[in-house]
Amino acid sequence: MRAWLPTILRGLLLLVLIAFLVTPGSFEPLLRPLVQPNAPAIYNQGSLLALTLLHLRTVFIATLVATVIAVLLAILVTRSFGAEFLQLSRSLVNIGQTFPPVAVLALAVPAVGFGEKPTLIALFLYGLLPIFENTLTGLTNLPRSVMEAARGAGMTDFQRLLQIELPLSLPVIVAGIRLSMVISLSTATIGSTVAAKTLGEVIIAGLQSNNLAFILQGGLIVGALAVLIYDGLSAAEAMLTRRAGST
Amino acid sequence: MIEIEAVTKLYDDVAVVDNVSMVIEPRTVTVVVGTSGSGKTTLLRMINRLVEPSSGAIRLDGEDNRSIPGHELRRRIGYAIQGHGLFPHRTVAENIATVPGLLGWEKSRIAAKVEELLTLFQLDPKMFGSRYPHELSGGQQQRVGVARALAAEPNVLLMDEPFGALDPIIRAKAQDDLLAIQKHFGTTIVLVTHDMDEAFYLADKIAVMDKGRVLQYGPPAELVRAPAAPFVETLIGDAERPFRLLSAAKIGAAVEPGEADGEPIGEDGTQQEALADLLWSGRKALPVVSASGAPMGRVTLDALLKCAARPQ
Ligand SMILES: Nc1ncnc2c1ncn2[C@@H]1O[C@H](COP(=O)(O)OP(=O)(O)O)[C@@H](O)[C@H]1O
Numbered sequence: 277m278r279a280w281l282p283t284i285l286r287g288l289l290l291l292v293l294i295a296f297l298v299t300p301g302s303f304e305p306l307l308r309p310l311v312q313p314n315a316p317a318i319y320n321q322g323s324l325l326a327l328t329l330l331h332l333r334t335v336f337i338a339t340l341v342a343t344v345i346a347v348l349l350a351i352l353v354t355r356s357f358g359a360e361f362l363q364l365s366r367s368l369v370n371i372g373q374t375f376p377p378v379a380v381l382a383l384a385v386p387a388v389g390f391g392e393k394p395t396l397i398a399l400f401l402y403g404l405l406p407i408f409e410n411t412l413t414g415l416t417n418l419p420r421s422v423m424e425a426a427r428g429a430g431m432t433d434f435q436r437l438l439q440i441e442l443p444l445s446l447p448v449i450v451a452g453i454r455l456s457m458v459i460s461l462s463t464a465t466i467g468s469t470v471a472a473k474t475l476g477e478v479i480i481a482g483l484q485s486n487n488l489a490f491i492l493q494g495g496l497i498v499g500a501l502a503v504l505i506y507d508g509l510s511a512a513e514a515m516l517t518r519r520a521g522s523t
Numbered sequence: 524m525i526e527i528e529a530v531t532k533l534y535d536d537v538a539v540v541d542n543v544s545m546v547i548e549p550r551t552v553t554v555v556v557g558t559s560g561s562g563k564t565t566l567l568r569m570i571n572r573l574v575e576p577s578s579g580a581i582r583l584d585g586e587d588n589r590s591i592p593g594h595e596l597r598r599r600i601g602y603a604i605q606g607h608g609l610f611p612h613r614t615v616a617e618n619i620a621t622v623p624g625l626l627g628w629e630k631s632r633i634a635a636k637v638e639e640l641l642t643l644f645q646l647d648p649k650m651f652g653s654r655y656p657h658e659l660s661g662g663q664q665q666r667v668g669v670a671r672a673l674a675a676e677p678n679v680l681l682m683d684e685p686f687g688a689l690d691p692i693i694r695a696k697a698q699d700d701l702l703a704i705q706k707h708f709g710t711t712i713v714l715v716t717h718d719m720d721e722a723f724y725l726a727d728k729i730a731v732m733d734k735g736r737v738l739q740y741g742p743p744a745e746l747v748r749a750p751a752a753p754f755v756e757t758l759i760g761d762a763e764r765p766f767r768l769l770s771a772a773k774i775g776a777a778v779e780p781g782e783a784d785g786e787p788i789g790e791d792g793t794q795q796e797a798l799a800d801l802l803w804s805g806r807k808a809l810p811v812v813s814a815s816g817a818p819m820g821r822v823t824l825d826a827l828l829k830c831a832a833r834p835q
């Protein structure tokens with residue numbers, strides 16, 4: 277019974293989230309106490325559902341590109357011919373992480389204009405590190421005897437990468453993607469400062485009109501998305517770990 | 524036939540394998556023994572070019588092993604290692620199918636081979652084929668590791684301490700299985716171990732390595748009779764000498780005509796087994812039968828004692 281509780285809670289969270297996005301009006305009584313008598317309690321400057329979908333889209337695109345680049349980079353620097361680039365790419369990726377996303381936005385706008393593009397760039401740079409580091413960890417900590425057997429069986433370097441190294445590293449790589457994605461989900465809100473369509477709009481509108489209900493709505497939707505995606509990817513990771521036979 | 528000719532491997536100017544030459548006859552079991560760090564693994568891995576020699580040459584059936592790309596060479600040579608190295612994300616059947624898959628065998632042929640090998644290693648194909656390595660016992664994992672090495676029917680099987688992780692009872696069984704399978708396929712086996720009992724039990728010929736050199740290479744009895752270096756003597760052990768001689772020889776070689784009472788013993792067993800049986804049962808002679816059960820004569824305590832004595 278106990279073990280089911282978290283799953284049930286997550287299911288409930290998902291249902292509440294969907295209900296809120298589809299019919300925000302029905303939640304008005306709950307939020308009404310938070311605002312001035314004649315201020316709106318539900319965000320009214322656009323569709324919450326549409327903003328949520330756009331927010332997710334931005335995060336997905338940024339994470340996808342970050343995953344492709346980070347995994348390719350990690351593969352490259354773990355090959356014998358790429359080993360000399362290991363330190364260099366580590367430094368580059370670390371800079372991407374330490375450089376504040378707001379600063380990236382400020383620098384990117386003059387180059388690519390307002391909207392989704394600077395946000396994508398900021399999220400991409402910010403999301404590289406966890407995926408890169410995790411992929412490195414995965415690819416460099418494979419069981420020696422397994423790698424030895426793969427070589428001894430006559431697999432080429434490429435066959436070993438595809439058939440052994442990547443499948444066995446997959447759980448760790450997915451953990452990196454999960455981390456990167458959750459960070460991106462919250463960071464994406466600041467994209468609204470440069471006119472990207474994200475849930476940040478709701479929060480900013482709340483700040484400007486001193487509307488606590490708006491701020492709360494924006495924050496809670498992002499939070500709920502983060503929890504659900506985190507859990508979903510954790511489950512995927514657990515399944516992959518089991519399949520990779522390490523339990 | 525494997526011809527190793529003046530092979531040397533240097534790491535940082537140190538000869539880890541030092542000018543080694545030896546010829547390994549086809550369909551025999553050659554065991555390489557020596558202390559840890561003596562270069563056994565390196566020598567073995569130069570045969571399938573997991574390590575490239577610094578100088579010298581290795582020929583397989585007359586063909587230089589550098590005449591084809593390394594990965595193609597390794598598909599032709601079985602390789603089994605300590606800790607089995609099974610792929611944890613692949614089932615037992617998929618693990619065994621590795622090399623045939625790389626060679627592009629047809630599905631039906633691969634399936635038949637997997638089934639044959641599992642049966643040969645006393646693992647029910649229906650029950651074990653779809654299991655994952657972590658669902659097997661240590662002994663079963665080890666058998667699957669050897670089955671995988673044999674899947675593409677290699678002429679040569681290289682084994683690096685394949686039984687090192689097994690407990691004594693399972694290890695003895697694995698050794699017997701290996702000898703049976705070697706007979707069955709006629710495979711040429713080169714096996715590395717630091718266990719002298721294992722070496723004497725399995726080997727047609729033993730190579731003793733020390734500091735990268737092969738000190739002696741010959742049949743087990745010859746190592747006991749005429750050790751080429753003090754190190755070989757130490758490795759064999761003074762107190763073990765008579766028993767090593769007996770364990771390296773078959774009962775068949777000590778059979779004489781005559782009768783004896785009691786349970787017969789097979790001619791295929793080692794003379795050490797016959798001696799143990801005689802001592803334990805307090806008898807002076809045992810009847811000996813052939814593999815098919817036909818009476819062959821007897822083996823006596825006196826004859827065995829002669830076999831165990833220092834050769835003249
Ligand atoms: N890749 C390598 N680089 C440097 N030294 C090595 C390497 N492989 C093995 N050695 C050294 O070579 C020696 C022999 O190793 P090995 O062949 O594994 O011995 P054994 O199998 O007899 O224990 C050891 O001293 C070991 O440290």
Ligand SMILES: [Mg+2]
Nearest residue numbers: 563564565683
């Ligand atoms: Mg070794």
